[in-house]
Amino acid sequence: xxxALAKTGTGRAVSDLFTSAEGRLPGSPAxxxxxxxxxxxxxxxxxxxxxxxxxxxxDLRALVGEVLPLAATPDAAALSRAAEAVKAHGFAGARKLVxxxxxxxxxxxxxxxxxxxxxxxxxxxxxxxxxxxxLATASTDAMISLNAAMATDGVVVSIADGAQLSAPIQIIHxxxxxxxxxxxxxxxxIGNGVRATIIESFVAAGAAAYQVNDAVLxxxxxxxxxxxxxxxxxxxxxxxxxxxxxxxxxxxxxxxxNMTTGGAVSRLQGFITLAGEGSELAVNGVNLLKKxxxxxxxxxxxxxxxxxxxREIFRAVIDxxxxxxxxxxxxxxxxxxxxxxKMMTRALLLSDEAEADNKPELEIFADDxxxxxxxxxxxxxxxxxxxxxxxxxxxxxxxxxxIQAFVGEAIEQIADDDLREHVIGIAExxxxxxx
Amino acid sequence: MPAVQxxxxxxxxxxxxxxxxxxxxxxxxxxxxxxxxxDIVKFISGKKNEPAWMLQWRLEAYRRWLTMTEPTxxxxxxxxxxxxxxxxxxxxxxxxxxxxxxxxxxxxxxxYEKLGIPLREVAMLExxxxxxxxxxxxxxxxxxxxxxxxxxxxxxxxxxxxKAGVIFMPISEAIREHPELVQKYxxxxxxxxxxxxxxLNSAVFSDGSFVYVxxxxxxxxxxxxYFRINERNTGQFERTxxxxxxxxxxxxxxxxxxxxxxxxxxxxxxxxxxALDDAEIKYSTVQNWYPGNSEGKGGIYxxxxxxxxxxxxxxxxxxxxxxxxxxxxxxxxxCILRGDNSSGEFYSIAISNGFQQVDSGTKxxxxxxxxxxxxxxKGIAAGKSQNTYRGLVTAHRKAxxxxxxTACDSLLIGDKCGAHTVPYIEAKNSSATxxxxxxxxxxSEDVLFYCVQRGLSQEEAVGLVVNGFVKDVLQxxxxxxxxxxxxxxxxxxxxxxx
Numbered sequence: 014x015x016x017a018l019a020k021t022g023t024g025r026a027v028s029d030l031f032t033s034a035e036g037r038l039p040g041s042p043a044x045x046x047x048x049x050x051x052x053x054x055x056x057x058x059x060x061x062x063x064x065x066x067x068x069x070x071x072d073l074r075a076l077v078g079e080v081l082p083l084a085a086t087p088d089a090a091a092l093s094r095a096a097e098a099v100k101a102h103g104f105a106g107a108r109k110l111v112x113x114x115x116x117x118x119x120x121x122x123x124x125x126x127x128x129x130x131x132x133x134x135x136x137x138x139x140x141x142x143x144x145x146x147x148l149a150t151a152s153t154d155a156m157i158s159l160n161a162a163m164a165t166d167g168v169v170v171s172i173a174d175g176a177q178l179s180a181p182i183q184i185i186h187x188x189x190x191x192x193x194x195x196x197x198x199x200x201x202x203i204g205n206g207v208r209a210t211i212i213e214s215f216v217a218a219g220a221a222a223y224q225v226n227d228a229v230l231x232x233x234x235x236x237x238x239x240x241x242x243x244x245x246x247x248x249x250x251x252x253x254x255x256x257x258x259x260x261x262x263x264x265x266x267x268x269x270x271n272m273t274t275g276g277a278v279s280r281l282q283g284f285i286t287l288a289g290e291g292s293e294l295a296v297n298g299v300n301l302l303k304k305x306x307x308x309x310x311x312x313x314x315x316x317x318x319x320x321x322x323x324r325e326i327f328r329a330v331i332d333x334x335x336x337x338x339x340x341x342x343x344x345x346x347x348x349x350x351x352x353x354x355k356m357m358t359r360a361l362l363l364s365d366e367a368e369a370d371n372k373p374e375l376e377i378f379a380d381d382x383x384x385x386x387x388x389x390x391x392x393x394x395x396x397x398x399x400x401x402x403x404x405x406x407x408x409x410x411x412x413x414x415x416i417q418a419f420v421g422e423a424i425e426q427i428a429d430d431d432l433r434e435h436v437i438g439i440a441e442x443x444x445x446x447x448x
Numbered sequence: 449m450p451a452v453q454x455x456x457x458x459x460x461x462x463x464x465x466x467x468x469x470x471x472x473x474x475x476x477x478x479x480x481x482x483x484x485x486x487d488i489v490k491f492i493s494g495k496k497n498e499p500a501w502m503l504q505w506r507l508e509a510y511r512r513w514l515t516m517t518e519p520t521x522x523x524x525x526x527x528x529x530x531x532x533x534x535x536x537x538x539x540x541x542x543x544x545x546x547x548x549x550x551x552x553x554x555x556x557x558x559x560y561e562k563l564g565i566p567l568r569e570v571a572m573l574e575x576x577x578x579x580x581x582x583x584x585x586x587x588x589x590x591x592x593x594x595x596x597x598x599x600x601x602x603x604x605x606x607x608x609x610x611k612a613g614v615i616f617m618p619i620s621e622a623i624r625e626h627p628e629l630v631q632k633y634x635x636x637x638x639x640x641x642x643x644x645x646x647x648l649n650s651a652v653f654s655d656g657s658f659v660y661v662x663x664x665x666x667x668x669x670x671x672x673x674y675f676r677i678n679e680r681n682t683g684q685f686e687r688t689x690x691x692x693x694x695x696x697x698x699x700x701x702x703x704x705x706x707x708x709x710x711x712x713x714x715x716x717x718x719x720x721x722x723a724l725d726d727a728e729i730k731y732s733t734v735q736n737w738y739p740g741n742s743e744g745k746g747g748i749y750x751x752x753x754x755x756x757x758x759x760x761x762x763x764x765x766x767x768x769x770x771x772x773x774x775x776x777x778x779x780x781x782x783c784i785l786r787g788d789n790s791s792g793e794f795y796s797i798a799i800s801n802g803f804q805q806v807d808s809g810t811k812x813x814x815x816x817x818x819x820x821x822x823x824x825x826k827g828i829a830a831g832k833s834q835n836t837y838r839g840l841v842t843a844h845r846k847a848x849x850x851x852x853x854t855a856c857d858s859l860l861i862g863d864k865c866g867a868h869t870v871p872y873i874e875a876k877n878s879s880a881t882x883x884x885x886x887x888x889x890x891x892s893e894d895v896l897f898y899c900v901q902r903g904l905s906q907e908e909a910v911g912l913v914v915n916g917f918v919k920d921v922l923q924x925x926x927x928x929x930x931x932x933x934x935x936x937x938x939x940x941x942x943x944x945x946x
Contacts (some may be wrong), residue, residue: 066521107615174774194597197756261818332903341775347864360875362875362877362878362880363881364878365845365848366845366876367876367879368873368875368876370872370874371872371873371874371884372871372872372873373871373884374868374869374871375869377858377866377867378865380860380863380865385885385886385888386884387884387885387886388873388882388883388884388885389883389884390880390881391875391881391882392878392881
């Protein structure tokens with residue numbers, strides 16, 4: 014390691030990031046010590062780059078260069094902008110938990126309505142009153158370490174055994190501060206037999222060129238039925254690196270979905286471990302990218318126990334000079350017999366300069382399994398376009414129709430009708446912006 | 449699934465301890481001192497009476513190698529190799545200058561006889577050519593270059609090939625006799641700085657085969673090289689260079705075996721193929737290096753760089769490999785599809801058993817317009833082995849109309865082994881059409897529909913499309929090789945389909 018690594022792309026010392034923020038980071042001295050250790054890990058690794066296999070296609074040193082300083086605590090003006098954003102991007106009927114520039118905004122959140130069904134705390138109070146346990150993960154990823162060091166707030170949601178939530182919970186991340194970073198870390202503890210829908214949204218309220226680093230730790234008990242929908246609809250020049258670390262119990266159904274429709278550089282890295290037998294996992298995703306956007310979905314599904322099923326459907330639509338990355342890995346541990354894992358990723362390139370990189374991996378250590386993956390990349394089918402145009406559709410409309418059908422295969426996996434329509438609405442707006 | 453059951457039975461029978469080629473031949477041999485230094489590089493070059501430019505080339509590679517580190521990205525594990533504990537040059541001690549097969553050490557000839565390698569020109573030389581009409585079709589003519597440890601010991605049918613204009617000789621001779629060709633093409637596909645093992649090879653390669661097929665010539669027979677590691681503690685570093693000039697065709701085969709030894713031996717070869725306009729090269733490998741015993745002791749480290757350059761328009765390079773040996777295999781026969789309308793193919797059957805580790809696959813690099821590539825890989829892992837397919841398919845901005853189809857299937861036998869698939873699919877061009885599948889039910893729906901419409905079942909249709917192609921290539925292996933390959937694998941390709 015050379016000394017130059019300790020500097021950012023613009024020559025700022027990396028350690029400044031932590032020292033200048035230290036006073037604002039919540040937690041007892043013991044928690045701060047944990048943070049400092051995590052930061053040292055990050056400092057040693059630096060921003061991930063293409064020489065690291067996991068980050069091969071998303072070289073943050075080239076794409077991002079440096080991590081921006083922590084965003085200021087939102088003032089009244091920022092909160093009122095955020096309130097507008099909540100109205101615009103909130104899913105009707107969902108109970109909201111709002112994080113503005115990395116700080117929990119109680120006034121914008123439906124804390125009272127939620128209190129009857131779930132327990133909600135903030136990361137800030139957990140770190141100050143309880144322990145720094147939430148900052149520890151088994152991961153050695155530089156961005157997760159950085160998140161542990163810098164996380165200013167987040168939500169800690171516990172759903173008790175047997176709870177049947179009457180409405181979805183929507184966690185909305187809103188950026189109002191330009192050229193600044195927000196670090197959030199949340200925990201979702203979902204008990205046995207729970208039925209719940211969780212939505213996470215990332216939006217901007219007037220902010221530009223901001224950076225988001227979010228980490229979500231999810232544990233789901235046995236016999237639960239959970240839909241987990243993520244919508245990354247950031248400003249066009251934003252950077253969003255999100256990590257989801259999910260552990261699933263036995264006989265549980267988890268339907269995980271992510272859609273990226275914005276952000277100069279975005280990456281969702283999901284690490285999903287099937288730790289209980291008989292569970293069914295669906296992981297679906299859509300990347301809609303244009304201009305010079307770079308969207309990365311890296312999903313690791315770890316079959317640690319036998320008799321689980323996983324299905325992944327991923328679609329990328331790439332226009333202009335955008336770059337879509339899909340890295341899917343299915344791991345089947347030595348004793349995870351009778352595993353059924355399938356993964357299908359397809360990329361649609363709308364422009365000659367678009368780029369799609371697919372890396373669908375299988376890592377299998379058990380023999381009685383049925384695993385497979387498929388990957389395709391190509392342009393819109395000319396004969397289908399011709400068919401539609403022959404019936405009088407303008408080219409753009411014909412394209413839009415085909416694109417909708419293309420991504421529809423992934424979006425259709427969302428079971429809830431209203432939620433699916435909401436997601437389709439976002440995809441349609443993206444298509445309108447395109448034409 | 450009876451087909452799978454059959455495959456399972458057959459693989460079980462290929463016990464790693466039953467390695468048939470594990471004998472050692474006791475012959476006098478001449479070795480360079482152990483270890484690697486500039487002096488050793490000079491020694492090897494001197495032994496070969498090489499011109500100054502060649503020595504310079506080697507020394508540059510050696511100096512480059514000193515600055516490099518071993519690659520660690522492959523899914524293989526082995527103790528660190530001590531590169532100073534290897535003999536880089538071992539040659540059967542020449543009794544006198546060898547001018548014909550008769551003068552070769554009979555021990556070596558016996559070795560090849562035991563291996564079943566037809567250095568049968570012996571018979572031809574003695575005038576016992578089969579009478580016309582009696583010719584056994586199974587005994588087709590194959591020109592063989594036999595490489596024993598580091599040195600080529602015999603090349604057969606030289607005269608007949610010469611008549612056709614085909615140059616087939618040890619590369620050490622080619623460096624002396626055809627320096628203009630060697631200088632033009634050596635290192636032009638795999639540069640000396642390519643990777644750690646290729647660079648090492650560039651510095652210390654001792655022999656290998658050289659083939660040049662002149663424009664418009666269809667090479668009259670199969671060319672073949674048989675590699676044998678015999679000496680203890682030696683590394684084998686051979687270098688193969690094949691040039692198919694405009695409109696020519698050549699089919700080349702290589703086979704490899706080694707004695708059973710407790711220590712691991714390093715084999716770091718480099719193969720370079722150059723296909724000019726309208727030329728076609730078929731390169732087939734039956735790799736059966738000693739895989740180590742059932743406890744995982746011994747065996748060959750097979751770290752090989754193979755790359756073909758479709759330099760001309762409408763050129764074609766096809767790799768076929770049957771991989772059953774080696775303790776560790778690390779090789780990715782690749783095609784650079786530089787010429788417009790060029791095509792590359794990779795057909796692979798990789799079987800690992802015992803403690804073998806295989807990390808193999810291919811790279812298809814689409815640079816020219818309307819280039820196409822096809823990858824069919826069948827990995828079978830048994831025992832405690834790890835079998836990884838690692839492949840790259842990439843289309844660059846200017847490679848309009850690039851087309852790739854990849855199918856890689858893995859079969860696991862037993863619960864202690866692992867099979868992994870790591871494909872990298874990079875499309876940088878909207879007119880590129882890439883299809884990748886690790887299941888057999890997903891070939892082009894159109895083709896399947898066509899077959900099914902004509903009365904075939906789904907499974908028959910898939911079998912027809914995928915295997916029809918693989919079989920086609922396997923059948924083009926000369927009989928001797930096909931028989932050997934079949935003995936080695938004893939696996940019907942259908943076993944993993946359906």
